[in-house]
Amino acid sequence: MSASATASNARPGGRPRDGAIDHVVREAARRLLAERGYRALTFETLARETGVPRSMIYRRWPTKTHLANEIAVGGEASFADVIAGGGLEPQMAGLIRQIFARYQVASIAAASVGVIADTQGDRALQAELRGEAEAINRAALRGIVAAGQQAGTIRMDVDGDVLFDMIVGGIVYRTLFSLQPAPSEYVADYTRRIVASIAAPAPPVLSPRQDD
Amino acid sequence: MSASATASNARPGGRPRDGAIDHVVREAARRLLAERGYRALTFETLARETGVPRSMIYRRWPTKTHLANEIAVGGEASFADVIAGGGLEPQMAGLIRQIFARYQVASIAAASVGVIADTQGDRALQAELRGEAEAINRAALRGIVAAGQQAGTIRMDVDGDVLFDMIVGGIVYRTLFSLQPAPSEYVADYTRRIVASIAAPAPPVLSPRQDD
DNA sequence: AGGAATACGGTACACTGTGTAGCGTTACTT
């Protein structure tokens, strides 16, 4: 998304980029991240293991932070996509399963922490790398919350931002620390917890539940 | 805690360690972490800025990961301490305030991510560095949950581990990403949310619908 | 076909940071 936007700004002349190289390097990076963690991810090692000259890697990603970021957020669809119809519970369950699935990919989790660690104290770089993807998802969740509040299924005092931190933070944290997939009961419990925390109080007796 | 356990194993002879050096370096490290992030934390820089020779720093902390870890978990009292009496709400509020306070210290947050990034893929180092502190706090929360369940204030299906990830994760995540102190309303909202997610259902006076 | 543009493949370099080793000197204990 950020780097290696080859095809888009392809000017007239010139030898075309070899997409295979991008692919090979990315794959090697993912493997390194998953197997040996962010620290082991170096352009030096990537060059050694793929046979791609180091200079070529630099031509695509200015720093390893950029490469890691691409892996961390790459192809990240807005979480809003999955959340189509359904009531509050299935909606949230879908969202949470989605986030869990994403961050349980070891390379993504590893890349994410690495990027965070690397960009601390550099607001410009932070904004450059992480701005979009998260903003999109944050906005998506805010939309869901607003809709739920209109429909009366979500409490009025729920703040989408706080909720976002709680959901994503809890998941990311767990994945990063345990580095083990969460059992499905864990996910279910997590979902229950989130729903309980935002669900509008049970309506008084006069208004019976309609959407069972 | 882990390194620089000077006073404890002070054998008879020999020149005593200069505690001032530990202090100066730690302070500089904290400042670096807070102002410029984990990436800027190097023994080289510490030596340059404090005047302490690099070799002296290595004598106290084998790697910068160890130093960062000391800052990340150093002096970490069990969160159980603050949670004395009171009902569920004030208890949780106290706990959450405590965790917020801790991770809103920029140097602690920065050090924490750094250590995570550095220890990925090295289970031995992970265990060495992070084992104790977190285990203690996790156990403390489990205790609180158990007690609350006995007292009937916390739902029976609440799992202390899941709750721990949710609380700490949300807070850490927010701190790391925003790097700005959470406004007090945020903390209050966060607390409300957690309490809502674990509180036992209100006694079923009017509610026709019992919880399973 | 010729020229412009750009990627490829490789080498070299300056620089920063890591971690280890060794040295004589200093301070404290017995």
Place this chain on the structure above:
DNA sequence: AAGTAACGCTACACAGTGTACCGTATTCCT
């Protein structure tokens, strides 16, 4: 006085970063 360990300093080997610069190969445009 002897023993011990930290101090303060220097040097070294090494890994990784990021930049610059080649000649070569491939493509588009005129």
